[in-house]
């Protein structure tokens with residue numbers, strides 16, 4: 522069994538403020554350590570379920586957050602951004618049996634996390650077929666391009682509810698809940714223990730039903746914070762300005778959606 526892990530930091534237990542997610546800030550160390558521990562727990566759960574290879578993508582900001590020394594020997598880690606449209610799931614292809622998303626967070630346009638956003642924090646929101654899209658949804662569709670199911674996700678409660686709406690068979694763990702500018706968090710050791718246990722049990726179960734079917738058509742709406750950005754980006758081939766801060770784009774090919782995000786977010 523070969524497992525792919527995409528990891529972010531805003532959805533690990535405790536993380537509440539941007540300073541805690543930013544390298545070179547005094548607040549950061551505790552949370553990059555926790556990100557490393559939560560990813561390690563997912564690796565260990567996958568290994569216990571029979572995974573022989575675990576590929577980890579550090580997918581936050583610089584993509585150089587996870588401490589390699591904290592990962593098990595059977596894991597490989599992609600650090601930094603390759604610069605391809607797969608972005609947070611770079612390296613994911615049809616050779617993987619399943620994907621795990623760790624430390625994921627609520628979407629832009631949601632009030633369920635003080636750190637809620639989708640891709641770039643300068644965006645107000647992204648919608649896919651009329652629905653607010655989280656990074657979970659964007660990357661789960663990217664995995665679906667290669668027939669890879671998202672088996673397990675950990676993050677904030679608002680996101681886990683969204684995941685269950687998209688596909689109730691995807692196993693989720695809420696390690697925190699956002700209220701206004703605050704979060705209520707489970708203990709870091711408990712998060713680590715539960716991520717390991719639930720990853721193992723999800724991968725030992727029948728996760729064929731957690732596969733997502735790609736829609737036939739994609740109507741994309743990107744809402745920017747600044748009208749200047751929307752105007753500039755409306756010159757991307759096929760995109761148009763729907764209102765001063767919003768561009769629309771439509772395609773049948775999800776890879777083209779990823780390419781759009783790659784250049785316009």
Ligand SMILES: [Zn+2]
Pocket residue numbers: 529530531580581582
């Ligand atoms: Zn992030």
